[in-house]
Amino acid sequence: MRKPLIAGNWKMNGSLALLETMSQTLSSARISSSVDVTIIPPFTLLMSAGKMLEGSDVELGAQTLHPEASGAYTGEVSASLLSECGVSHVLVGHSERRTLFNEDDQAVLVRVKAALDAGLIPILCVGETLEEREADQVETVVLGQVRTVMDALSQEQCSRLVIAYEPVWAIGTGRTATPEQAQQVHAMIRSWLSGKDPALGEGMRLLYGGSMKADNAADLLSQPDIDGGLIGGASLKPDDFIAICHAAG
Numbered sequence: 039m040r041k042p043l044i045a046g047n048w049k050m051n052g053s054l055a056l057l058e059t060m061s062q063t064l065s066s067a068r069i070s071s072s073v074d075v076t077i078i079p080p081f082t083l084l085m086s087a088g089k090m091l092e093g094s095d096v097e098l099g100a101q102t103l104h105p106e107a108s109g110a111y112t113g114e115v116s117a118s119l120l121s122e123c124g125v126s127h128v129l130v131g132h133s134e135r136r137t138l139f140n141e142d143d144q145a146v147l148v149r150v151k152a153a154l155d156a157g158l159i160p161i162l163c164v165g166e167t168l169e170e171r172e173a174d175q176v177e178t179v180v181l182g183q184v185r186t187v188m189d190a191l192s193q194e195q196c197s198r199l200v201i202a203y204e205p206v207w208a209i210g211t212g213r214t215a216t217p218e219q220a221q222q223v224h225a226m227i228r229s230w231l232s233g234k235d236p237a238l239g240e241g242m243r244l245l246y247g248g249s250m251k252a253d254n255a256a257d258l259l260s261q262p263d264i265d266g267g268l269i270g271g272a273s274l275k276p277d278d279f280i281a282i283c284h285a286a287g
């Protein structure tokens with residue numbers, strides 16, 4: 039039985055004030071222990087977030103990392119620096135990193151490896167653009183992104199990953215994949231994983247991301263192969279984020 043995970047990616051949004059409100063609201067929300075919850079604020083808030091969340095069940099994630107352990111990389115942050123803040127999860131390959139910061143599949147792979155080496159849980163983001171969907175390339179694109187990473191890792195390493203399917207056309211657009219569209223891609227990813235290793239297919243958590251909101255979360259999360267959500271906009275509104283966590287519980 040896979041435990042659902044609801045992760046809130048704040049992107050370049052939020053503030054110390056929002057962090058305080060969010061951590062207070064989460065701690066009084068009585069979210070079921072059958073759901074894992076992670077918030078993923080910008081780097082500058084991680085140290086404070088780590089302190090605020092200490093002792094709570096809510097976990098902390100980062101939005102990216104540099105693949106090297108240390109060195110002359112002005113502006114970058116390594117896995118060990120993230121760990122020091124109390125970070126346990128890290129997004130890798132988010133479509134905004136792929137398109138705006140030119141991170142290709144190899145750049146994604148080295149970051150996944152660096153995260154795993156440091157004991158962090160990578161949340162590997164994959165997903166097709168609208169043009170790719172319209173050209174019937176969903177399987178080629180999404181499985182290509184999954185394969186580049188998974189085929190370069192050991193089975194043990196693969197078992198420590200979470201995958202988030204985020205169709206690019208659904209991110210920040212208000213246009214959510216229907217539960218059936220999302221389920222179809224999740225089932226395809228799971229079937230590929232099961233072909234590689236049945237235990238991996240059975241155990242891997244597959245999150246959906248892209249305009250998931252309080253009012254559509256339950257339908258998406260009720261699909262058999264959707265094990266949680268990676269939430270953008272709605273994760274900045276404490277009540278909405280908590281409603282999504284409850285929908286998963």
Ligand SMILES: O=C(CO)COP(=O)(O)O
Pocket residue numbers: 047132204208209210211212247248249250268269270271272
């Ligand atoms: O990119 C996302 C999460 O990583 C999704 O963002 P939205 O929920 O705002 O569409």
